[in-house]
Amino acid sequence: MGGARVCAAFFALIFAFSAADDAVAGLGQPGASIARDRARMAAATQTARTIAGGVEHRMTLANGTLVKEIENATGAVVAVAWRGPGRPDLRQLLGAQYFATFQEAANTGHGRIRMRRAPRVHRNDIVIQTGGHPGAFWGIAYLPGQLPAGFDPNAF
Numbered sequence: 001m002g003g004a005r006v007c008a009a010f011f012a013l014i015f016a017f018s019a020a021d022d023a024v025a026g027l028g029q030p031g032a033s034i035a036r037d038r039a040r041m042a043a044a045t046q047t048a049r050t051i052a053g054g055v056e057h058r059m060t061l062a063n064g065t066l067v068k069e070i071e072n073a074t075g076a077v078v079a080v081a082w083r084g085p086g087r088p089d090l091r092q093l094l095g096a097q098y099f100a101t102f103q104e105a106a107n108t109g110h111g112r113i114r115m116r117r118a119p120r121v122h123r124n125d126i127v128i129q130t131g132g133h134p135g136a137f138w139g140i141a142y143l144p145g146q147l148p149a150g151f152d153p154n155a156f
Helices: 002-023 033-040 090-106 111-116
Strands: 045-051 054-060 066-072 077-084 120-122 127-133 136-142
Touching: 033 054, 033 066, 033 090, 077 090, 090 120, 090 127, 090 136
Parallel strands: none
Antiparallel strands: 045 054, 054 066, 066 077, 077 136, 120 127, 127 136
């Protein structure tokens, strides 16, 4: 009886971890994760358009925030951007790995300097820029080495 409980607990634990991975999409994930983003953030609308070397997905959140996700030719989400009255779920958009990087950047600095500046990350593998104020937030995050050819993140 005890062995059966241990076995059941083991499989429940494996299922919980695999479900947790599926619940969070984000940068570097397959394009299929965009549908999970839409559902999790309760986006009101979603449209897609083909761009050079990829697809741009747009969704409007219930609060009016516009979220864009770029999927490259290999099918990976390589850029996300947002603009609107509220911040989207950045843990969802950035994924666990890059959200941790973002949090680390937010926690560096000291005192008033940290409080006045939005966290920014500029590395070879990830760039994250955010800004704004209550009622008008914006941000962009992208994987520089994986962007579609000719895609300009500054025009995103």
